[in-house]
């Protein structure tokens with residue numbers, strides 16, 4: 716069932732407001748986004764469905780993106796505080812038919828819903844959520860005719876390289892737990908669906924999304940974290956970038972030392988991290 720926010724019927728007559736930028740503004744900075752009804756053109760905004768939208772990552776993306784996209788928020792639990800550019804659909808990702816229906820009319824699927832615990836049990840949780848639910852994302856996007864799937868992978872798919880100097884995206888996978896192995900499965904599906912079905916697939920090897928520029932970190936310590944605003948920018952680039960058939964990119968900020976090579980994401984996506992230990996600490 717798809718629930719529209721209360722103002723949607725009004726907006727659907729007017730068209731949706733476009734995002735306009737203040738000169739010199741960083742549009743990923745939450746406080747710098749200004750919205751105004753500049754032109755009434757609904758075709759410019761991409762239709763994006765986010766699974767797991769009620770979770771940590773989905774909530775962060777919604778906050779930073781503001782009304783950049785028309786969002787369909789899909790989750791097994793209710794998503795609160797719907798905005799005019801958002802609708803909600805209750806979805807269990809293990810139900811392929813329902814998943815494909817939810818993806819109808821969407822340009823891009825951002826597939827976040829999964830069990831994110833590195834210690835999750837395979838039969839209790841990972842089999843259903845990360846393996847079946849992961850597969851269903853690719854198949855639902857294909858059936859619905861989406862142009863792209865952005866798959867939330869994890870640094871856990873290459874965690875075995877931790878301690879190495881810098882690891883590029885194309886080294887052999889090296890998970891150290893079954894959760895990481897399920898993410899490798901999703902990355903592999905990306906290659907199948909891009910190659911066999913012409914579905915553009917971008918997998919993000921996400922690090923911990925809680926890097927704080929004003930936090931207590933040492934630039935000499937390798938980091939695999941990403942700040943919330945860098946994460947919002949990175950996923951946005953995954954949606955907007957053109958001419959990418961298949962890619963696997965690191966999901967980290969720019970750090971002085973890290974064992975994942977952030978340049979891969981910069982080169983492939985045009986990602987420009989604004990946070991990380993490579994930058995000065997913010998003094999509050």
Ligand SMILES: NC(=O)c1ccc[n+]([C@@H]2O[C@H](COP(=O)([O-])OP(=O)(O)OC[C@H]3O[C@@H](n4cnc5c(N)ncnc54)[C@H](O)[C@@H]3O)[C@@H](O)[C@H]2O)c1
Pocket residue numbers: 766767768769770771772773789790791792806807808809826827828829830831832844848867868869870920921922923924
């Ligand atoms: N948060 C991290 O540190 C981190 C790091 C690396 C990768 N990731 C990946 O990013 C993605 C999002 O992570 P998160 O931190 O937002 O997770 P989260 O646990 O906060 O959110 C997951 C969401 O999925 C929903 N969900 C659970 N079962 C569902 C089902 N059957 N159908 C539909 N929705 C269901 C939950 O209700 C929840 O809202 C995951 O794939 C995770 O593996 C997260």
